[in-house]
Amino acid sequence: MTVMETTGTRTDSCAAPQHAGRRPEGQDSYTISEVVAITGLSAHTLRWYERIGLMPHIDRSHTGQRRYSNRDLDWLDLVGKLRLTGMPVADMVRYADLVREGDHTYGDRFELLKATRQDVLARIAELQDTLAFLDRKINFYADAGRALASERS
Numbered sequence: 001m002t003v004m005e006t007t008g009t010r011t012d013s014c015a016a017p018q019h020a021g022r023r024p025e026g027q028d029s030y031t032i033s034e035v036v037a038i039t040g041l042s043a044h045t046l047r048w049y050e051r052i053g054l055m056p057h058i059d060r061s062h063t064g065q066r067r068y069s070n071r072d073l074d075w076l077d078l079v080g081k082l083r084l085t086g087m088p089v090a091d092m093v094r095y096a097d098l099v100r101e102g103d104h105t106y107g108d109r110f111e112l113l114k115a116t117r118q119d120v121l122a123r124i125a126e127l128q129d130t131l132a133f134l135d136r137k138i139n140f141y142a143d144a145g146r147a148l149a150s151e152r153s
Contacts, residue, residue: 028070029059035068039076053093054079056100086123087116 022028032043046066049055055075059067082092095112098105 022070022073025070030068030073032066032068035073035076038073039080041076049076049079052089054089054096056096082116085116085120087119091116 023030030038032046035041035046036043046055050058050066055072058072059069061067079092082095087095091112095109098109098112
């Protein structure tokens with residue numbers, strides 16, 4: 001069972017769209033090695049996500065082997081986006097917990113994502129300042145290089 005399936009509510013609209021090459025619903029049973037190949041995450045990371053509650057309720061085969069679904073892959077896409085925002089793992093786990101708790105947590109999820117958005121905007125501004133600095137330095141060295149080349153000719 002996936003995080004989304006445990007809530008009994010609508011799927012979080014933040015989940016990623018379906019990707020080409022995924023199996024059709026009902027035939028979407030992936031081994032951990034297939035998920036590693038699809039997502040680029042390590043098996044260790046996938047097991048860790050499950051252990052900390054970020055990726056709970058992974059179905060198991062009769063032999064105990066993990067079986068992931070398209071919905072699990074969608075959830076992993078979402079987790080990947082949250083990681084890119086710089087959201088702390090504890091907040092990602094909190095978000096997963098809120099999703100599992102149901103629709104009545106929309107307000108808490110909204111606040112968590114809104115705060116993360118503010119952090120991302122601050123990082124973007126910081127990176128834009130850094131980019132402007134690099135552009136100035138590159139232009140300085142380009143001009144200095146042209147000046148040296150013209151002196152030598």
